[in-house]
Amino acid sequence: MPVFLPLLDGNYNEDLLQALSRIGPVIVPPSYLPLPDIDVSRYILLDHAASGANLDTIIQYLDQGADKVIVPLAWAKEVVGIIPAERLIILLDVSNASAVSDSVRNGISGVLVKTPTLDTDFISSFTRFFAGAKIYILQTGSSTPPQSTIRDLRRAGTTLIIPSSALTLEATSTERINIADAFVAPLVSDRPDGLSPTVVTEEGKSLGLVYSSSLSVKESILTGKGVYQSRKHGLWRKGETSGATQTVFGIRVDCDLDALEFDVAQVGAGFCHLNRPSCFGETQGLYALQKTLQSRLDEAPEGSYTRRLFNDPNLLRAKIMEEAEELCDAQTQEEVAFEAADLIYFALTKCIANGVTISDIERSLDKKAKKITRRKGDAKPKWVENTQATASSSTQPPPRPAAPAVSDGPIRMRTYDLSTATPETRSQLLRRPVLKSDEMIAKVKPIVDDVRNRGDAALLELTAKFDRVQLDSTVIFPPFAPESMEVEESVRQAIDVAYANVEKFHAAQNEKTPLRVETMPGVVCSRFARPIARVGLYVPGGTAILPSTALMLGVPAQVAGCKEIVLATPPRPDGSISPEVMYVAHLVGASAILKAGGAQAVAALAYGTETVPKVDKIFGPGNQWVTAAKMLVQNDTDALVSIDMPAGPSEVLVVADSTCNPAFVAADLLSQAEHGVDSQVVLVTVNLSQEEIAAIEDEVDAQARALPRVEIMRQSLPKSLIVKTTSVEEAIQFSNDYAPEHLILHLLDAPGAVPLVQNAGSVFVGPYSPESCGDYASGTNHTLPTNGYARQFSGVNTQSFQKHITSQEVTADGLRVLGPVVVTLADCEGLGAHANAVRIRLSTLS
Structure with a gap:
C-alpha cells in the first residue's frame, strides 16, 4: 500500500514524474496519456468527464499495463464481476457512500472517496463499511496537506491523494510539499537513533541490510541513487569512493511502516565490501x-x-x-x-x-x-x-537421433565418498529414476484395447500413425525371401559366430534328463521341463539395428524347443525389416515376423489378431511404452500371457582398484552411457587416490568427445555416480545393494571377488571382459534385469522359455507308509474328501 498517491493534474514535469515512479503508483486521468517514457505504475482515473469511456475502454487500459482503473459508482453495474476485483477501484462522493450495494463492495479492491473535509470519525466509519478494501482519500478544494495529515491517514490504514500541483522536488513550502517529505512522513522507528532497517535487493535477490534516515531516503528519491545512513559515518552515498554505485528503481515501505526495501541496479564490483554481489554470499x-x-x-x-x-x-x-x-x-x-x-x-x-x-x-x-x-x-x-x-500426449513419441554437442565443458560424473555418506545419502545413491508405471499404463491402455478389439485394422492404423509406414499386412511368414536377408559377408560371419556361441551356452542349460527323487520307499517324485509352446520376441527398432537382441531371444527359444517363435520389430520407412534381423529370424526358426513396434505390437502378441498368432509369453526390452504394455497385458486374465521381467533404463556398475587401466574403465562406462539420457552408470572405486580417479574422468571426457553419441553422454554422465570405497568387500556390498544389470570387475583378483556377488544381471570378470562381449557374442544372454530387479530376477536363459512339470508315482507299499500321514493332515484341515481318497485305497490293501 503506497504512503500517498499522486494525482496528475497538469502541473508536473518529467523530473517530478521520474521521482514519483520510485515510490509507487500515480493516478492518471486519460487526458494525460500517453505519459513520457518512464516506467511508472498507473491507476487510470475514469470519472464522469472521461469522454467515450466504456467497458471496452477500461479493458483496453488494463490490457495496456495499467495496474488499476478507478470508475464512478454509476458504472459499477457494468464492470463489477467482469473486471477482476483487485484491478478495480470505485470513485465515490462522500454523499453517496451509503448507496453502495453488497455486490459492489465484494467486487472491488478499493474506494476513492472525495470529501471536502478530513473528518476522522467519518473516515473511521467509512473504513468499517468497506472492510477489506483499501481506502483512498481525495480532499476537494484542499491546499497543500501537512505532513501530519499524511502520517495520520497512512497510520490509520488509508492513503491520501495529493494532486501533482501540490508536489515539488524543491523544499516544502506553504504551497507545495516535497515528495520525499510526503513519503517519509508516516515512517516510524523503534530504534534509539530513529533509523529504519533497509533491505537492498537487485532483481529480486537480497544484496544486504543497511539503515536509512529521513535525510538519506529523501536524497535517494530525488536523485535516484542509492543513499543510506551509516551508523558510524553519517550519510553514505553508495559508491561515492569505490565507484560501486546504485541506481534506485523503487522504494517500498513495509506493512508496519518501520522498514524499507530498495530495489536497485548495482554497478561495479558488488554491494558487499568483500567485492561480492551480495553480503549473503554468491549469486545462485x-x-x-x-x-x-x-x-x-x-x-x-x-x-x-x-x-x-x-x-x-x-x-x-x-x-x-x-x-x-x-x-x-x-x-x-x-x-x-x-x-x-x-x-x-x-x-x-x-x-x-x-x-x-x-x-x-x-x-x-x-x-x-x-x-x-x-x-x-x-x-x-x-x-x-x-x-x-x-506423437500425441497419450501415445509413444518416436525416437530422436542424437544432436550435436551442447557444451565445451568437461563431461563429469558426480562423486561421493561412502565412508562419509549418511544413511540417507547412501539410500539416495541406490535409487533409480522414479518410473510412474500407473501413468504409463493409463497411456498405453487405449492402444492395447484398440488392437484387442479391432485386430489387424487397428494394428495397421497404429503402425501408420506411430511408425509412419503404410502397410498392407503386418506379418511375414516363412520361408523368408532370400533378398530380404542379404547382409554384408563380414556381418553374416559375425552373426554366425555369435549364434554359435550363444547356442552352445544356452544348449548347455537345457535339462537332459528329468529330475527323479525317491523321497521314501515306494514314493518317487519327478520334475521335467517342457517348452512354452508360443513365445513373442520384441526386438526394438528406431535409430538402432538390433540383430543381437534377436539372437539373445531367438536362440534360447529355439534351444528350448518352442513350437512358435513370433518376432516383433518396428518396420523401416519403406516397410521392410532390416536384413540383419531377418537373417537372425531365419537362423532361429522364427514362425512369423510382426512388422510393428510399441504398445500395439505387445497387444497383438498378447491377444492375437486375424493374422498375428497369439503367444503365451512375451520377451524383450523396449522403451517405457513397451514396458507398460507388457505389464498391462500380463495382469489381464483374458490375455493369459506372461512376460520375462520388468525393464528400466540400461545399467552398468564398474568396480575398479589401483590395478585398473583408466582407459578400459572409461570405455566400459561409456558403452552403457550411450544407450540413452536415462542410462544408469556407476563407478565404484576401491582405495583410488584423487589423481587416479581424475585419470579415469579425463579418459571418460576424451573418449566421449570422440564418439558419435557424445550428446547423449553429455546428459547421462552428469547424472551418473562415482562412489569411493575403501575395500573390495565394501565395494561389492554396495554393488549387491544396487543390484546392477551389468557388473564389471577391474580388480587385482577379479575371479576371487565373484563369490561375493549376490545380486547382478551378468558379471564381467577382469580387464579383458568388456560388457560388449556379453552384449553380442560371448554366449551369455544380454536381456537382463534392470532397475534393481536383479535382486529377484534372472536374466533371460533357456529355462525362461520352459516350464517345469512335476510328477509323483506311489506304489502300494509306499501308500501304506505315506497314506496315514496324508489322512492325518487332511483331517486336521477338515478336508474329508482328501482323506477319503487315501482311506478308500488303504482299505483295499489291508
Missing part, C-alpha cells in the same frame, strides 16, 4: 547464469562454444527448438527438471545476446498478467500438425 540459480552469460558475451574467446552460440543465430535457434522438444518428451520429475534447465540455458543465451535480462522477462510476465483480454491459447497450426505427426 538463474541470476548466476545470467551474470555468467553476460560476462561470456564480452569475454568468451573466439572458437569457444559459447561464442559460437552468440555469433551463430541459426545454431542457437536449433538448440532452443531441440531442447524444447526434449522437454516435451521428458517424463519423470528428474528428466523434466534436467531438460527444462537445458532449455532455460539456451533461451537465456538468446535473451542476453539481444540485451534482454531476467528483469525484462519478469516485467513482461507482469504485463501479461495484467491483461484482461485473453487469447484462446491454442498452438499455431504448424506446431499442432508437427505434434500430431510425431
Whole structure:
C-alpha cells in the first residue's frame, strides 16, 4: 500500500514524474496519456468527464499495463464481476457512500472517496463499511496537506491523494510539499537513533541490510541513487569512493511502516565490501547464469562454444527448438527438471545476446498478467500438425537421433565418498529414476484395447500413425525371401559366430534328463521341463539395428524347443525389416515376423489378431511404452500371457582398484552411457587416490568427445555416480545393494571377488571382459534385469522359455507308509474328501 498517491493534474514535469515512479503508483486521468517514457505504475482515473469511456475502454487500459482503473459508482453495474476485483477501484462522493450495494463492495479492491473535509470519525466509519478494501482519500478544494495529515491517514490504514500541483522536488513550502517529505512522513522507528532497517535487493535477490534516515531516503528519491545512513559515518552515498554505485528503481515501505526495501541496479564490483554481489554470499540459480552469460558475451574467446552460440543465430535457434522438444518428451520429475534447465540455458543465451535480462522477462510476465483480454491459447497450426505427426500426449513419441554437442565443458560424473555418506545419502545413491508405471499404463491402455478389439485394422492404423509406414499386412511368414536377408559377408560371419556361441551356452542349460527323487520307499517324485509352446520376441527398432537382441531371444527359444517363435520389430520407412534381423529370424526358426513396434505390437502378441498368432509369453526390452504394455497385458486374465521381467533404463556398475587401466574403465562406462539420457552408470572405486580417479574422468571426457553419441553422454554422465570405497568387500556390498544389470570387475583378483556377488544381471570378470562381449557374442544372454530387479530376477536363459512339470508315482507299499500321514493332515484341515481318497485305497490293501 503506497504512503500517498499522486494525482496528475497538469502541473508536473518529467523530473517530478521520474521521482514519483520510485515510490509507487500515480493516478492518471486519460487526458494525460500517453505519459513520457518512464516506467511508472498507473491507476487510470475514469470519472464522469472521461469522454467515450466504456467497458471496452477500461479493458483496453488494463490490457495496456495499467495496474488499476478507478470508475464512478454509476458504472459499477457494468464492470463489477467482469473486471477482476483487485484491478478495480470505485470513485465515490462522500454523499453517496451509503448507496453502495453488497455486490459492489465484494467486487472491488478499493474506494476513492472525495470529501471536502478530513473528518476522522467519518473516515473511521467509512473504513468499517468497506472492510477489506483499501481506502483512498481525495480532499476537494484542499491546499497543500501537512505532513501530519499524511502520517495520520497512512497510520490509520488509508492513503491520501495529493494532486501533482501540490508536489515539488524543491523544499516544502506553504504551497507545495516535497515528495520525499510526503513519503517519509508516516515512517516510524523503534530504534534509539530513529533509523529504519533497509533491505537492498537487485532483481529480486537480497544484496544486504543497511539503515536509512529521513535525510538519506529523501536524497535517494530525488536523485535516484542509492543513499543510506551509516551508523558510524553519517550519510553514505553508495559508491561515492569505490565507484560501486546504485541506481534506485523503487522504494517500498513495509506493512508496519518501520522498514524499507530498495530495489536497485548495482554497478561495479558488488554491494558487499568483500567485492561480492551480495553480503549473503554468491549469486545462485538463474541470476548466476545470467551474470555468467553476460560476462561470456564480452569475454568468451573466439572458437569457444559459447561464442559460437552468440555469433551463430541459426545454431542457437536449433538448440532452443531441440531442447524444447526434449522437454516435451521428458517424463519423470528428474528428466523434466534436467531438460527444462537445458532449455532455460539456451533461451537465456538468446535473451542476453539481444540485451534482454531476467528483469525484462519478469516485467513482461507482469504485463501479461495484467491483461484482461485473453487469447484462446491454442498452438499455431504448424506446431499442432508437427505434434500430431510425431506423437500425441497419450501415445509413444518416436525416437530422436542424437544432436550435436551442447557444451565445451568437461563431461563429469558426480562423486561421493561412502565412508562419509549418511544413511540417507547412501539410500539416495541406490535409487533409480522414479518410473510412474500407473501413468504409463493409463497411456498405453487405449492402444492395447484398440488392437484387442479391432485386430489387424487397428494394428495397421497404429503402425501408420506411430511408425509412419503404410502397410498392407503386418506379418511375414516363412520361408523368408532370400533378398530380404542379404547382409554384408563380414556381418553374416559375425552373426554366425555369435549364434554359435550363444547356442552352445544356452544348449548347455537345457535339462537332459528329468529330475527323479525317491523321497521314501515306494514314493518317487519327478520334475521335467517342457517348452512354452508360443513365445513373442520384441526386438526394438528406431535409430538402432538390433540383430543381437534377436539372437539373445531367438536362440534360447529355439534351444528350448518352442513350437512358435513370433518376432516383433518396428518396420523401416519403406516397410521392410532390416536384413540383419531377418537373417537372425531365419537362423532361429522364427514362425512369423510382426512388422510393428510399441504398445500395439505387445497387444497383438498378447491377444492375437486375424493374422498375428497369439503367444503365451512375451520377451524383450523396449522403451517405457513397451514396458507398460507388457505389464498391462500380463495382469489381464483374458490375455493369459506372461512376460520375462520388468525393464528400466540400461545399467552398468564398474568396480575398479589401483590395478585398473583408466582407459578400459572409461570405455566400459561409456558403452552403457550411450544407450540413452536415462542410462544408469556407476563407478565404484576401491582405495583410488584423487589423481587416479581424475585419470579415469579425463579418459571418460576424451573418449566421449570422440564418439558419435557424445550428446547423449553429455546428459547421462552428469547424472551418473562415482562412489569411493575403501575395500573390495565394501565395494561389492554396495554393488549387491544396487543390484546392477551389468557388473564389471577391474580388480587385482577379479575371479576371487565373484563369490561375493549376490545380486547382478551378468558379471564381467577382469580387464579383458568388456560388457560388449556379453552384449553380442560371448554366449551369455544380454536381456537382463534392470532397475534393481536383479535382486529377484534372472536374466533371460533357456529355462525362461520352459516350464517345469512335476510328477509323483506311489506304489502300494509306499501308500501304506505315506497314506496315514496324508489322512492325518487332511483331517486336521477338515478336508474329508482328501482323506477319503487315501482311506478308500488303504482299505483295499489291508
